[in-house]
Amino acid sequence: MEQLTEKLIHILEENARYSVSELSSMLDVDEQKISTIMEKLEADGIICGYKAIVDWDKFSDAHVTALIEIKVTPQRDAGFEEIAEKIMEMDEVESVYLMSGGFDLCATVQGKTFKDVALFVAKRLAVMDNVISTATHFVLRRYKELGVALLNKQKDDRGVMSL
Amino acid sequence: MKPISELINPSVLEIKPSGIRKFFDIAESMQNVISLGVGEPDFKTPWHIREAGIHSLERGHTRYTSNRGMEELRRAVTDFMKRKYDLTYDYQSEVLITVGGSEAIDACIRTFISAGDEVLIPEPSFVCYRPITELAGGTPVIIQTKEEDQFKLTAAQLREHITDKTKMLILPYPNNPTGAVMRKKDLEEIAAVLKDTDILVLSDEIYAELTYGGERHVSVAEIDGMKERSIVVSGFSKTYSMTGWRLGFACGPAAAIDQMNKIHQFGIMSSPTTSQYAAIEALKNGDHDISDMREEYDTRRKFIVNEFRKMGLHCFEPEGAFYVFPSIQSTGMTSEEFCEKLLMQKHVAAVPGTAFGACGEGFIRVSYCNSLKNLRTAVNRIKVFLKGE
Numbered sequence: 001m002e003q004l005t006e007k008l009i010h011i012l013e014e015n016a017r018y019s020v021s022e023l024s025s026m027l028d029v030d031e032q033k034i035s036t037i038m039e040k041l042e043a044d045g046i047i048c049g050y051k052a053i054v055d056w057d058k059f060s061d062a063h064v065t066a067l068i069e070i071k072v073t074p075q076r077d078a079g080f081e082e083i084a085e086k087i088m089e090m091d092e093v094e095s096v097y098l099m100s101g102g103f104d105l106c107a108t109v110q111g112k113t114f115k116d117v118a119l120f121v122a123k124r125l126a127v128m129d130n131v132i133s134t135a136t137h138f139v140l141r142r143y144k145e146l147g148v149a150l151l152n153k154q155k156d157d158r159g160v161m162s163l
Numbered sequence: 164m165k166p167i168s169e170l171i172n173p174s175v176l177e178i179k180p181s182g183i184r185k186f187f188d189i190a191e192s193m194q195n196v197i198s199l200g201v202g203e204p205d206f207k208t209p210w211h212i213r214e215a216g217i218h219s220l221e222r223g224h225t226r227y228t229s230n231r232g233m234e235e236l237r238r239a240v241t242d243f244m245k246r247k248y249d250l251t252y253d254y255q256s257e258v259l260i261t262v263g264g265s266e267a268i269d270a271c272i273r274t275f276i277s278a279g280d281e282v283l284i285p286e287p288s289f290v291c292y293r294p295i296t297e298l299a300g301g302t303p304v305i306i307q308t309k310e311e312d313q314f315k316l317t318a319a320q321l322r323e324h325i326t327d328k329t330k331m332l333i334l335p336y337p338n339n340p341t342g343a344v345m346r347k348k349d350l351e352e353i354a355a356v357l358k359d360t361d362i363l364v365l366s367d368e369i370y371a372e373l374t375y376g377g378e379r380h381v382s383v384a385e386i387d388g389m390k391e392r393s394i395v396v397s398g399f400s401k402t403y404s405m406t407g408w409r410l411g412f413a414c415g416p417a418a419a420i421d422q423m424n425k426i427h428q429f430g431i432m433s434s435p436t437t438s439q440y441a442a443i444e445a446l447k448n449g450d451h452d453i454s455d456m457r458e459e460y461d462t463r464r465k466f467i468v469n470e471f472r473k474m475g476l477h478c479f480e481p482e483g484a485f486y487v488f489p490s491i492q493s494t495g496m497t498s499e500e501f502c503e504k505l506l507m508q509k510h511v512a513a514v515p516g517t518a519f520g521a522c523g524e525g526f527i528r529v530s531y532c533n534s535l536k537n538l539r540t541a542v543n544r545i546k547v548f549l550k551g552e
Contacts, residue, residue, distance in 0.1 A: 014291070014535070023345070025469035026462050026466040026469075026535070027462070028465045028469065046218075160190045160200055161190050161191065
């Protein structure tokens with residue numbers, strides 16, 4: 001059962017749009033069972049959502065992502081949690097991680113222009129209590145996103161038929 | 164002076180180009196085709212294996228190796244055969260490294276077969292055994308396996324086809340195109356028939372590591388009394404996704420390997436050196452690659468088989484290789500008609516079963532060497548095709 005669940009997670013992680021019927025074919029179990037496992041994974045918060053992987057650069061120029069290193073003063077009792085929670089509440093923030101190494105928190109932030117993002121950092125992030133410093137790194141080009149190659153996709157060079 | 168076309172060896176002239184070549188050419192010329200027609204893995208050779216090849220070039224290992232192949236590689240092959248199938252071969256005298264499994268098959272048939280010898284070939288199967296037998300002057304004797312026997316060679320069929328001229332039995336399992344495998348019990352029955360004969364076995368086990376359903380592949384050489392009269396052929400192409408490296412091997416009794424090495428040494432000299440270095444890395448550190456790829460293939464296999472069954476196509480349970488062999492008899496079309504229409508109307512390429520022998524009529528070979536994403540699109544197109552939309 002655990003093996004089946006893990007396999008199902010891997011398949012959905014690769015492509016969340018398979019139908020229950022298709023998943024039942026892949027895993028060789030009935031559809032009811034697939035639905036039950038998926039519902040449980042969602043209820044347990046193991047599967048947190050299903051989203052499209054978008055290459056915004058192909059759609060318009062008005063999309064900027066930045067990775068922001070944040071150094072903070074951890075608080076007594078709350079540690080990094082409270083500040084991380086405050087940061088994650090902001091709509092511009094796409095993800096927040098607690099990091100090992102030279103800084104404490106890492107946030108990815110999305111905006112329409114470089115200036116938007118820079119101002120967000122200056123006006124909202126950097127001024128927060130307990131934030132000691134920030135460093136903003138803009139993403140210039142995305143090669144791969146969530147395991148999917150966005151650039152230079154390799155063509156299948158095998159030909160169509162061989163025995 | 165005669166034109167060059169009149170100087171060709173009649174045995175070569177007699178080899179018929181495959182009838183479906185034209186169909187293949189059409190498929191190759193079409194755009195946006197999803198191919199279920201490819202007989203090679205879609206995975207790239209795992210990086211650490213490629214790196215070993217690159218590293219050997221950087222160090223300047225660009226010369227011939229010994230005719231039989233590098234000693235380190237032959238040792239790694241014998242370790243592999245021991246580890247996987249509990250077969251003990253002597254790396255010095257019982258292993259030959261060849262240019263793909265194909266060269267090993269060619270060398271083996273030519274080593275044993277001369278004019279008048281009969282070679283038993285179960286079909287449907289890969290297409291090389293018959294022409295190579297004919298080139299050697301031998302007579303191919305086809306055994307048509309049946310779906311009701313899960314496309315296994317049965318002892319009764321074998322017995323029926325043995326004559327006093329029978330010299331060799333080809334055992335092409337796990338099978339291309341059917342995905343059939345011979346389990347231990349099946350092989351024991353075959354061995355019992357061969358026991359009191361002088362027939363040797365050429366066992367093409369190139370897909371051995373792609374065996375599904377929990378039980379491992381069993382080599383015919385593991386059956387009591389069979390190792391002494393069997394040549395086991397395998398290679399790196401399917402096991403490690405190394406088709407383009409062109410490397411395989413044969414294991415068998417020293418007396419056979421010695422003679423095969425003569426043909427190999429004059430025809431080939433030695434197998435590609437870079438590939439041999441890469442293959443050493445594959446055998447030593449590649450077991451996890453095999454299990455990762457096998458697991459992925461297995462998901463695809465289940466997907467394709469179950470989806471075909473849901474469409475109402477009868478589909479035999481393939482337990483090896485990377486093909487499924489559904490029956491399309493219920494459509495009333497011949498294999499070629501079915502494949503041609505599917506290609507023209509829905510841009511999905513599959514191979515008519517008849518490409519692998521007359522008894523493949525009524526079946527198509529579907530390769531699942533393609534991403535689940537593409538397999539899914541192909542399945543959806545086939546669904547629409549079957550509804551006649």
